[in-house]
Amino acid sequence: MHKLPPDTHPLAAELMGVLMPILKDSQAGVAAVMAGFDLTFSQLRMLWILDNAGSDLAVNELAETVALSLPAAGRAVDGMVRLGLLTRREDEVDRRIKRIGLAEPGREALEKIGRARGRSADRFVEALTEEERTALAGALATLGALTRKHFAAPTGASYCSPEKPE
Numbered sequence: 001m002h003k004l005p006p007d008t009h010p011l012a013a014e015l016m017g018v019l020m021p022i023l024k025d026s027q028a029g030v031a032a033v034m035a036g037f038d039l040t041f042s043q044l045r046m047l048w049i050l051d052n053a054g055s056d057l058a059v060n061e062l063a064e065t066v067a068l069s070l071p072a073a074g075r076a077v078d079g080m081v082r083l084g085l086l087t088r089r090e091d092e093v094d095r096r097i098k099r100i101g102l103a104e105p106g107r108e109a110l111e112k113i114g115r116a117r118g119r120s121a122d123r124f125v126e127a128l129t130e131e132e133r134t135a136l137a138g139a140l141a142t143l144g145a146l147t148r149k150h151f152a153a154p155t156g157a158s159y160c161s162p163e164k165p166e
Contacts, residue, residue, distance in 0.1 A: 004016060022117075022120055022121055022124055023117070023120075025120040025123070025124070026116055026117040026119070026120035026121075029113075029116030029117070029119060029120065030113050030116050030117065032116070033109065033112045033113050033116055034113075036112075037083065037085065037109050038083070039080075039109070040076065042066055042068055042072075042073075042076055043076050043079070043080055044113075045066050046062055046066055046073075046076060046077070046080070046086075046100075047080075047085065047086075047102065047106050047109060047110055048110065049062065049065050049066065050062070050086070050100065050101065050102040050106070051102055051106075051107070051110055056087075056089070056099035056100055056101035057099065057100055057101075058091070058097050058098065058099060058100070059073055059074055059077060059098050059100055060073075062077065062100055077100055080106070083105070084103055084105045084106075085102075085103055085105050085106035085109060086100055086101065086102060086103055086106055087100070087101040087102075087103045088100055088101075089101070
């Protein structure tokens, strides 16, 4: 287990202790999805950033957000455009600026990662007794209300909400 900084609030440490086993259990599935798309962690971060951005970003904005040099970000974007995960277009106002957006296959990659994480959560919930599920449901209602209050909701949070039957 990774050690948290000594000044970590005890409640924050407990929260991490609760979440990490589920996240760790899902890592193999997430890594398999990443390998299937031949993604680096920086490229995966770019997909998440673009999914949450709400609009296409300039390459330099994306580079700054991911903490990569402009040339490194450009190479990462080039690879994902070639794979069809991202789109690249000229800015409407300044044609020198290239805007990067998330293409449908990029969204599908993020959805596959969300499903890999969801399978791990499913395995956990299925192992619970009915009484344990009821207790968990109450705790999650509280946790959900608190996270909605204190965190901005991402625009493309497909991994956070169950699919609705059509």
